[in-house]
Amino acid sequence: RSVSSVTIPPPACMLRPLEVPMRYLFGPGPSNVPPRVLASGSRPIIGHLHPEMYEIMNDIKKGIQYAFQTENNMTISMSGSGHAAMECAVFNVVEPGESVLVAVNGIWGERVAEIAIEKHKPVLFFLTHGESSAGLCHPVDGIGDICRKHNCLFLVDTVASLGAAPIFMDKQKIDILYTGSQKALNAPPGTAPISFNDRACYKMFNRKTKPISYLFDMTHLSNYWGCDGNTVRAYHHTGPVSGFFALRESLAILAEKGLEESWRKHKEVSAYLYKGLEDLGLKLFIPDRDLRLPSVTTIAIPEGYDWREMLGYIMKHHQMEMTGGLGPSIGMVMRIGLMGYNCEKTNADKALHALADALKNCKKSKA
Ligand code: PMP
Known part of the structure; x- marks a missing residue:
């Protein structure tokens, strides 16, 4: 066989069209792009x-x-x-x-x-x-x-x-x-x-x-x-x-x-989200409101729930990304990001609705 002959065939996946799902990117990034x-x-x-x-x-x-x-x-x-x-x-x-x-x-x-x-x-x-x-x-x-x-x-x-x-x-x-x-x-x-x-x-x-x-x-x-x-x-x-x-x-x-308007909007929408989360009985991870990051909100994992199951449920049923913690916060928090283009009260409502659904349907673990 000559060295110039192709021995590795074209991969089957490359003969299929590219597929990219539509998702709500409500995690800590990347965010949806306008x-x-x-x-x-x-x-x-x-x-x-x-x-x-x-x-x-x-x-x-x-x-x-x-x-x-x-x-x-x-x-x-x-x-x-x-x-x-x-x-x-x-x-x-x-x-x-x-x-x-x-x-x-x-x-x-x-x-x-x-x-x-x-x-x-x-x-x-x-x-x-x-x-x-x-x-x-x-x-x-x-x-x-x-x-x-x-x-x-x-x-x-x-x-x-x-x-x-x-x-x-x-x-x-x-x-x-x-x-x-x-x-x-x-x-x-x-x-x-x-x-x-x-x-x-x-x-x-x-x-x-x-x-x-x-x-x-x-x-x-x-x-x-x-x-x-x-x-x-x-x-x-x-x-x-x-x-x-x-x-x-x-x-x-x-x-x-304008920067001021962008900052104002993130503050307004995050405050709206905090209220909705508290109404669901969830606990904000950073108690001091002034120290919270307006783009990424962390909630303590509700007692008795498996956070991976909740996030999986939200992705499966709502096509929505929220994420768990990172590094030291793994297993401690779930993160919701509403940034820039995504920073709208209607999106906060969608996130809250998905969380409420997950709280109802993700069975409590036998901790
Ligand atoms: N710093 C902070 C605060 C971040 O949130 C991230 C991304 N999660 C990074 C740095 C790294 O950025 P990238 O993933 O774009 O390399």
């Missing part, structure tokens, strides 16, 4: 280095600056999910031997942060604004000042909170901020806005060692996004053209609607 954003992703592909593409990328940059409330020039989108932005931040500003301080869940008093920064002298302090695993929105005010005092960069993850809860990158002295496309922004997964201020740029462009990733190296990415002052943008990688179209449209919708 028709306008979906349509933008099906526009013809253009070259990633065409002038029209640069213009779209410039629009994206402006859209991110608005969404982040920053004037930072070094504002781009990663070609990758939220994790890509997370790794980009860390890979670019941290060198071998340096330490990073990470706030793990729970509430960090300012004083605790200060003590830990004094003790460990980290170059970077990482905080998740919207902690989607617990359904908690972490206060940010004041932490930037502490970080500056100790010459530490302040990195904030807003993957689950951007557009749903207020964040002010410049005013809150956040040095690096990133988000994801697939939550309250309502774009498909796969792109992730990130911004660096001058302090962060100084640190990352004066490092002695090269970042461990070529793809995430901001020296190249800043040129690709036209942020390095160079008029020529060189080829670095092929950006996700359709993903950028969709990201542009999702940022355009946010700009048209």
Whole structure:
């Protein structure tokens, strides 16, 4: 048999048409994508280095600056999910031997942060604004000042909170901020806005060692996004053209609607959801209402119920995704996300109806 002959036949699945069900994505993301954003992703592909593409990328940059409330020039989108932005931040500003301080869940008093920064002298302090695993929105005010005092960069993850809860990158002295496309922004997964201020740029462009990733190296990415002052943008990688179209449209919708209105709406709809959940006899996982994340609500698993059975029932009978916990919150909570486009009282009603149905029909375990 010659080496050039095909020995592996075409897989049978590839000879069947693609099937994608319609689902209510009421979990912590991805969220349903509005028709306008979906349509933008099906526009013809253009070259990633065409002038029209640069213009779209410039629009994206402006859209991110608005969404982040920053004037930072070094504002781009990663070609990758939220994790890509997370790794980009860390890979670019941290060198071998340096330490990073990470706030793990729970509430960090300012004083605790200060003590830990004094003790460990980290170059970077990482905080998740919207902690989607617990359904908690972490206060940010004041932490930037502490970080500056100790010459530490302040990195904030807003993957689950951007557009749903207020964040002010410049005013809150956040040095690096990133988000994801697939939550309250309502774009498909796969792109992730990130911004660096001058302090962060100084640190990352004066490092002695090269970042461990070529793809995430901001020296190249800043040129690709036209942020390095160079008029020529060189080829670095092929950006996700359709993903950028969709990201542009999702940022355009946010700009048209306005941040304040988006924050207000998430607050209003989440308050409506809390009331409905309490009326069903369910217990909110975060007791302090002011600390709840408006985009992702966590409820304690009702006593005697099997959460997997409830979620399976809701998916099967209501074509609706809600999810269980993640990491430390597994087995403790169920999560309901109503983000951006999905953030409507009618959707809260649908979620409440599905939960009520599951409570009625999922037999109590013999615990
Ligand atoms: N940070 C937070 C707070 C998140 O909720 C998520 C996604 N669940 C991520 C980071 C990671 O984002 P991605 O899945 O897009 O890589």
